[in-house]
Amino acid sequence: MxxxxxxxxxxxxxxxxxxxxxxxxxxxxxxxxxxxxxxxxxxxxxxxxxxxxxxxxxxxxxxxxxxxxxxxxxxxxxxxxxxxxxxxxxxxxxxxxxxxxxxxxxxxxxxxxxxxxxxxxxxxxxxxxxxxxxxxxxxxxxxxxxxxxxxxxxxxxxxxxxxxxxxxxxxxxxxxxxxxxxxxxxxxxxxxxxxxxxxxxxxxxxxxxxxxxxxxxxxxxxxxxxxxxxxxxxxxxxxxxxxxxxxxxxxLPKDVAAETTARLLKELNIAPEDWRKLLDVPAAGLLAAQNKLPPVPPFQEKSNPHSQARRDYSGFGPVVDGVxxxxxxxxxxxxxxSRNKPLLVGWNEDEYTFFAWQSKDTEFAKLDFEGIQKKLEPQYAQDASKIVDTYRKENPNASAPAIFVAISSITMMGLGSVDIAEKKVKQGGAPVYLYNFGYKSEKKIPGTDYALGTPHAMDISFKFNNELPPRDGSAPTESYFGGNRPERFAASRHFAELWTTFARTGHPAAKDVPFWPAYNFNTHPTLRIDSTCEVIDNRFRQELAMWRSIGEL
CATH class of the missing domain: 3.40.50.1820 (Alpha/Beta hydrolase fold, catalytic domain)
Structure with missing residues (x-):
């Protein structure tokens, strides 16, 4: 792990x-x-x-x-x-x-x-x-x-x-x-x-x-x-x-994309000047070769694109080709x-738990605070202690596994979301709205007593309004991610209505949901989406300040 x-x-x-x-x-x-x-x-x-x-x-x-x-x-x-x-x-x-x-x-x-x-x-x-x-x-x-x-x-x-x-x-x-x-x-x-x-x-x-x-x-x-x-x-x-x-x-920068192409050709034993042989390889053969290359994430790190850390992979995604x-x-x-096009952006509060569940990772649920710091040190070196200390101070009642999930979730999806929101505000055009999805599933990650909470991908069924009581009036069945609690139906309704209203008008709104102000540098409002929704000003203020101080935001 x-x-x-x-x-x-x-x-x-x-x-x-x-x-x-x-x-x-x-x-x-x-x-x-x-x-x-x-x-x-x-x-x-x-x-x-x-x-x-x-x-x-x-x-x-x-x-x-x-x-x-x-x-x-x-x-x-x-x-x-x-x-x-x-x-x-x-x-x-x-x-x-x-x-x-x-x-x-x-x-x-x-x-x-x-x-x-x-x-x-x-x-x-x-x-x-x-x-x-x-x-x-x-x-x-x-x-x-x-x-x-x-x-x-x-x-x-x-x-x-x-x-x-x-x-x-x-x-x-x-x-x-x-x-x-x-x-x-x-x-x-x-x-x-x-x-x-x-x-x-x-x-x-x-x-x-x-x-x-x-x-x-x-x-x-x-x-x-x-x-x-x-x-x-x-x-x-x-x-x-x-x-x-x-x-x-x-x-992906062009040089990294070109390196990926070179690695693929080498994997297929095709010389660069014979690249046309790619047209004759069956699609199944291309897929097999693709699966042998280490993947890249669908978004790139903030660090220098020419650093070794950034070039130690090959994979496929959109290329910044200049055209x-x-x-x-x-x-x-x-x-x-897109200056004049309104934007929604945000993330789920417990993104990491999905990946723990999928990879059968149960060790994270046994971590103590010293263990978190050791796990962070390969990535953050001397800043690891600062990260853990900040999260413990801002979440004094949280367990060590909960702190680890919070850190992992925001580094995966949160920092980039905040970055996008802030850059959109600086542009001075159409509004941007920042959200966190927070409905908590009670389903436990197998092999642990740790609940999924709000994992990556759980928002899909909620925002598509597919968390509903059966239309025939029968008893609801357990949701794949969302669990059994009936409150999930209200959370799904809120999420779906906010998004469809935004689609209709450019401003997200829903019945029984407070007015959602556009993101700004005065109050930094974030809507927390749940069975009861809440606008939270300056959410994660100290955590974000810490991430900025170590160059991650």
Whole structure:
């Protein structure tokens, strides 16, 4: 067991995606239908299924082929179809390990899903979600992010895409392969932009407003949202954003991306001048090679990008290539291109407990305060004692494991979130709202008496309003993460209503939730989201001051 810092995040975040594809929130292969609904799109007619007040369209193609001679390039044009195409089954996710309750992964994966109250041209807000899983896993069909309850209960249209991941989405060939492969290091992000363009051209037919689109995402999806917020090609297609437990302040520099490409070629025994042989390697072979390279997190450290600590890895994610991604999303400043677009950003209070649960780490629950300091010293050296002392002083009744969880959680997701909020305020444009999700699950981490609390990824089912009593009036079943307490239903309602109101108006608000002021440098307000919500001014003031003093913020 080791202290989980941001650089350790990618491997664990892929596990988060796997955990979300569980039977508790799983989908059958076909939509259950009370009736079928047809919609005309720019490429042909689609048939979706209407059930319990929501119309669902699954597996809509939004781009053409990305295999064969289109590998590592922009998609082939999407060919129109004749007749009516069924949109009743999810499309293939990107190449990765097989996903439960989903089609087999495939290289051609450009499909999206739509949940809408009705295809009636009413111009509802559109919530365009990017899934988690770092940049190597996940799908727009992940279980907990079913969009039906958001559409049904809050009158919004929800859209989720599949897009290229891993080396098929982010292999940097710009310096090796010439003009035809320019932008190759950001193909996965450009796929998402293609999905946004599809929404712009078609969503009115599904009851959505193409001029009122919110981009949002959790974990790796938050990092993707951070990139979209800074991408000129995405800018015309959304007007507000939410970055949840995935603060993508910095992305891969070109030199690190080029080194990753060199390591991949070496792994495959391909000389650089023979790079075209990559086009002939089966996708399964590329995935196997990808899995042999140590991963990188979906956001980069604040330290010098040329230091050995920063270059001791290889992996795949968006590249700051100066064109598709002109600069780091939030370094040195918030992106000017999105100056006038409101932003939500925040994290879960106990992010770390998810990773402890996934990796079967029970040792953290046995730590004493001396043990915490020893675990922090390899990363923070002489500052380790200062970190522990600050957290003990500010949390005098907390146990040693609770202090360790607090430190690990804020270094993973909190510091980057605060950094983004502060840079957005300094920009002087649209408001930014900072939050912490704090509903506490009573479920214990197996092998310990330590409760999950508010782990990484638990927010997904809450903000999608999928923590609800059964519609048939039967007794509620245990939530996958959230436990058994009925208070979770109120927390889910608050979270979902805040986000859908933000999508509609640009200001988050909900019934029985206090007014949420924009983040500012006078009161530093943070909304704590729970069954009862609270605005907390200057939250973590001393802890953040300490992190600044040692150069981590």
């Amino acid at each position: 080791k202290h989980l810092h941001r650089r350790d995040f990618l491997t664990r975040s892929a596990l988060a995606t796997a955990a979300m594809a569980t039977p508790r929130y799983g989908f059958s292969s076909l939509v259950k239908a009370d009736e079928y609904v047809e919609v005309v799109t720019t490429h042909g007619r689609l048939r979706g299924a209407r059930n319990e007040g929501v119309t669902i369209f699954k597996g809509i193609p939004y781009g053409g082929r990305v295999s064969g001679d289109r590998r590592f390039r922009r998609p082939a044009p999407l060919a129109p179809w004749t007749g009516v195409r069924d949109a009743l089954q999810f499309g293939s996710p990107a190449i990765q390990a097989p996903r439960r309750n989903e089609p087999d992964p495939a290289e051609d994966c450009l499909f999206l899903n739509v949940w809408t109250p009705a295809s009636d041209n009413r111009k509802r807000p559109v919530m365009f979600y990017s899934h988690g899983g770092g940049f190597v896993g996940g799908s727009g069909a992940s279980g907990a992010q079913d969009g039906a309850n958001l559409a049904r209960n809050f009158d919004v249209v929800v859209v989720e895409t599949n897009h290229r991941l891993g080396l098929l989405g982010f292999l940097y060939l710009d310096e090796l392969a010439g003009a035809d492969y320019a932008e190759s290091g950001n193909m996965g992000m450009l796929d998402i932009v293609a999905g946004l363009k599809w929404v712009h051209n078609n969503i009115a037919q599904f009851g959505g407003d193409p001029s009122n689109v919110m981009i949002w995402g959790e974990s790796g999806g938050g990092a993707k949202t951070s990139c979209l917020y800074a991408m000129p090609e995405a800018a015309p297609y959304f007007n507000k954003a939410s970055i949840e437990s995935g603060p993508g302040v910095r992305m 598709v991604l002109p600069h780091h999303p939030f370094d040195p400043t918030a992106p000017a291109i």
